[in-house]
Amino acid sequence: MAAAHIRGLECPPRPAASVHHPSRSTSRKHATVRLTTRSDSTADGSGANRSANDNQGGNIRNHTRRGLLQLATAGSLYAWAGRNAQAADAQVTAAAAAAVAAGGGGSELLQRQLDDRLSQFTLPNGLRFIMYERKAAPIVSFHIYADVGAYDEVDGQTGLAHLLEHMAFKGTPRIGTTDYRAEAPLLDALDEAFYSQLEAGSPKEYARLQKDLEALSQQAAALSVPNAYGALLNAEGGVGLNAATSQDATKFYVSLPANKAELWFALESERFQAPVFRDLYTEKTVVLEERRLRVDNSALGPFSEQFALRSFSNNYRRPVIGFADDIARLGRREVQAFFQQHYGPQNLTIAVAGDVQPATIRRLAEKYFGGWQQPDGNQAAAAAGCLGLAGLEEALAVPAVSRDQWHYSAQSKAGPGVMQAYYRPCINSPDSVPLDLASGMLSGSRSSRLYRNLVLPGKALAASAYASLPADKHPSTFVCYGVPAKESSIKKLHADLSAEVAALAGEGPTADELRRYKKSAKVELLDALSNNSAIASALSSYQVLTGDCRNVLTDLRRIELLTGAEVREAAARHLRPDNCFKGTVLPL
Structure with missing residues (x-):
């Protein structure tokens, strides 16, 4: 690794033991997509700041393009710079938005902007860089997308990806010590x-080792x-x-x-x-407490x-945060092995947007x-x-x-409520945008x-639909969730939700619905x-x-050209009564 000239750092000799040094041995496809699929976030700098964004703790997030685009725009960084900048790219985006508002597409203007500002390269080790020049202010944003998430864990070691997120900025032999x-x-x-x-043969031995x-x-x-x-940054x-x-990624x-x-x-x-995964065993207690708050003690979590x-046969059946017993058994060996297995350069994509010089x-x-070679x-x-990879x-x-067992009922503090999960393909499917x-x-x-x-009309206190839960890289579910009004019943709400879904699958959207939603979706994009x-x-x-970052505009054009018949047909294919796993949340 090239020497890093970082102010305030000295570089002591690195002992061979206990540091994870990747070994020096050398060593995707089309879709349509959501922008982010977060389940937990960790901030580092002035302190830890964690927020639950998944459905494990009862906060069901809308994993559609619309919901995830809202996530992407909610935390705009350096807002002051955006307010003060009068750059050409901002004008192009505004012009595209105006075209949408006027009933036009807007994708042609953005296509020109993308062609002018976008460049890419891949290092021999497989690490890909995407650069987007945007001279609005002397600021640059770096995003690393690691193509690994909770889905990639093995049974018995759930929670590793989430635990590694907690360890993300713990430092190196030079930083953090x-x-x-x-x-x-x-x-x-x-x-x-x-x-x-873990192997203690008696309570006395366990207690002694705990003191150690x-x-x-x-x-x-x-x-x-x-x-x-x-602090350095x-x-x-x-x-x-x-x-x-x-489930799908670490960012x-x-x-x-x-x-x-x-x-x-x-x-x-x-x-x-x-990396040096210091404070691991202390951080595990934080994760276990987080799980208690977000899952065990939350209204809808259990x-x-x-x-x-x-309801799931694939790895989406497991929670991102992991099972408590698995977390308790995870040590630094498992963390280092998972990191070495999945966080090599061939699984990373780095996007740099802002005042960048591609040559630099x-x-x-x-x-x-x-x-850096593949570990x-x-x-x-x-x-x-x-x-x-086949x-x-x-x-x-x-x-x-x-199918007569496609139902789960349980008492909960969140009850009463109903959940209907329709099985759907992953984001690569042509039906993905129509289902959104x-x-x-x-x-x-x-x-x-x-x-x-x-x-x-007072039939439900709340009712929502989510195009893809809990994520979308792999086949998932289109979910409807509702809370019955006092005058209604769980059975009646199940029937009412099913009837609304069936009406959409049978008749499709009205012309006005399609126009309004297409406009809204394009503006959010x-x-x-x-x-x-x-x-x-x-x-x-x-x-x-999707295999191509330019597909961000393919989505926009897809939305522009989408017909009501396509929405109806996609709904008819997947939102069928015989393709639905139902859940009933009973009151305590």
Whole structure:
């Protein structure tokens, strides 16, 4: 790895033990897509800031293009710069939005902008870079999309991807420690005590090893520097350092002044090539408490977890945060092995948007990442919708039980409620965009069918539709959820929801519904291309999930050309009564 000139850092010799050094051995496909699929996020810098964005804790997020585009635009970084900049690209985006508002498409204007501003390259090790020049302000946003998530875990080791997110910015042998020579043996001793405790033959031995763990943790903590990684970036104007984990991906992002790009390259190359997973056993207690709050003690959490376990045959059945027993058994060996297996250069896509010079980005990429080889055992991620690297199309995630068992009922603090999950293909399917529009026509506004026909007349207190839960790289489900009004019943609401879905599948949208939703969806897509961070997020996600970052505009054109018949036919194919797993949330 090239030497990193980072202010305030010295580079002590690295002991051979306890540091994860990837071995030096050398060593996707078409779709239509959502922009982000977050389930948890971790901020680092001035402290940890975690937010639940998945459906494990009862907060069901709309995993459609619309819902995820809203996520992309909600956290616009450096808003002051956007307000003060009068750049040509902003004018083009505004012109495209005006064209949409006037009833036009807008994609032609954006296509010209994309052609002028977009460039890409891939290093020999497989690490891909996407650059989008946007001179609105001297700011640049970096997004790393790691094509690995909770879906890639094996049974018995759930929660690894999420735990690695918590460990994302813990540092390296040079960052995050006052004395790595003294710290490294303590980290090794912690591992030995932890794995010995797993094999403890008696309560007395377990208690003794617990005391050893606590003492070693205190000694190691005395040598660590919390939030050192974030502090380095913050000191140079960094904003929004964060990480997010989902079923499908792990993402890391930050925005910096454009003249600090080399700092980012120096820090990230070291973080990926020589991470030190310090504070792991302390952080596990944080994760277990997070699980208790978000799943075990939340109103809908236990029901949602059990519903997923019963309704999915693929790995979407497991929670991103993991099962408590699995988390308790995870140690640094498992974390390092999972990182080495999945976080190599061939599984990373880096998008850089803002005041960038492509030649400079390429020079820095070669300098800091060019020597990084695939770690031993690193596995290339399969393309979206494919079973492994053979390219075999994945089957729907229907459970291996007879259809008369496609129902789950349980008492919950969130009851009463009903859930209907229709099995659908992944984002690669031609039906993906029509199903997104179908979910928008069913819910999402006061003019939507579920609100107009169920909530307003008092048949339901709430009713929503979600095009793809819990994610969409693999076959998932189109979900309807409702809470019956006091005057109604669970059985009646199940019937009412089914009737609304059947009406859409039988008749399709009206011309007015289709026009309104297409306009709304296009405006949200345009909004997502209005700031650096959202652009970087969109381009990296589209690249990984569809095989071409330019498909962000393919989606826009697809929406423009979509017909009511296509929506009706997609709904008829997938939103069928015999393709639905039902859930009933009973009151306590």
